[in-house]
Amino acid sequence: GENVEQHPSTLSVQEGDSAVIKCTYSDSASNYFPWYKQELGKRPQLIIDIRSNVGEKKDQRIAVTLNKTAKHFSLHITETQPEDSAVYFCAASSSGNNRLAFGKGNQVVVIP
Amino acid sequence: EAGVAQSPRYKIIEKRQSVAFWCNPISGHATLYWYQQILGQGPKLLIQFQNNGVVDDSQLPKDRFSAERLKGVDSTLKIQPAKLEDSAVYLCASGGDRRYEQYFGPGTRLTVT
Numbered sequence: 001g002e003n004v005e006q007h008p009s010t011l012s013v014q015e016g017d018s019a020v021i022k023c024t025y026s027d028s029a030s031n032y033f034p035w036y037k038q039e040l041g042k043r044p045q046l047i048i049d050i051r052s053n054v055g056e057k058k059d060q061r062i063a064v065t066l067n068k069t070a071k072h073f074s075l076h077i078t079e080t081q082p083e084d085s086a087v088y089f090c091a092a093s094s095s096g097n098n099r100l101a102f103g104k105g106n107q108v109v110v111i112p
Numbered sequence: 113e114a115g116v117a118q119s120p121r122y123k124i125i126e127k128r129q130s131v132a133f134w135c136n137p138i139s140g141h142a143t144l145y146w147y148q149q150i151l152g153q154g155p156k157l158l159i160q161f162q163n164n165g166v167v168d169d170s171q172l173p174k175d176r177f178s179a180e181r182l183k184g185v186d187s188t189l190k191i192q193p194a195k196l197e198d199s200a201v202y203l204c205a206s207g208g209d210r211r212y213e214q215y216f217g218p219g220t221r222l223t224v225t
Contacts, residue, residue: 104152
């Protein structure tokens with residue numbers, strides 16, 4: 001099955017700086033890559049996703065880039081704010097059913 | 113649009129007891145998922161339904177866990193008997209027409225003592 005890994009496990013950034021989280025996946029047939037944000041004690045919320053027919057997608061301060069050859073995709077957060085502090089999970093579609101394989105999560109801490 | 117609803121939000125039970133969780137997906141969503149999220153880890157899929165049929169239950173510990181989705185809408189997940197290692201947040205998610213896209217409910221935090 002699909003195996004998704006995230007790096008780094010924890011990331012601290014100064015408010016206003018950019019944060020980048022990278023995920024790698026193993027199944028070359030995967031074609032959907034979402035990012036979820038989970039604040040403490042709350043549900044994971046879909047913040048952005050990308051499908052394999054595009055290389056980059058942007059939504060205000062967040063963007064996702066996909067490198068299919070290297071089998072990795074990254075989340076970019078610009079002009080970070082304290083409310084960006086959360087755990088971010090990446091996922092990749094698994095071949096066959098509408099199933100997602102999740103990474104273990106990255107803790108992002110924005111220092112005011 | 114109302115989101116995915118789950119109840120209860122918290123549950124504390126002793127080991128060997130049984131427990132049930134309920135999920136109501138987003139209206140019109142045919143796909144429903146149950147995940148287990150252990151502290152510090154990502155969600156792990158337990159079972160996936162398409163309407164009222166099981167699509168994938170390969171990671172469901174069937175000796176103690178069961179799930180059903182009668183009439184293709186609400187779903188219940190049951191654990192009987194519970195073990196200490198079942199302590200986790202149980203998340204329900206639903207998906208609509210856009211393939212793979214999933215929306216999560218608030219989860220049920222289970223503590224087994």
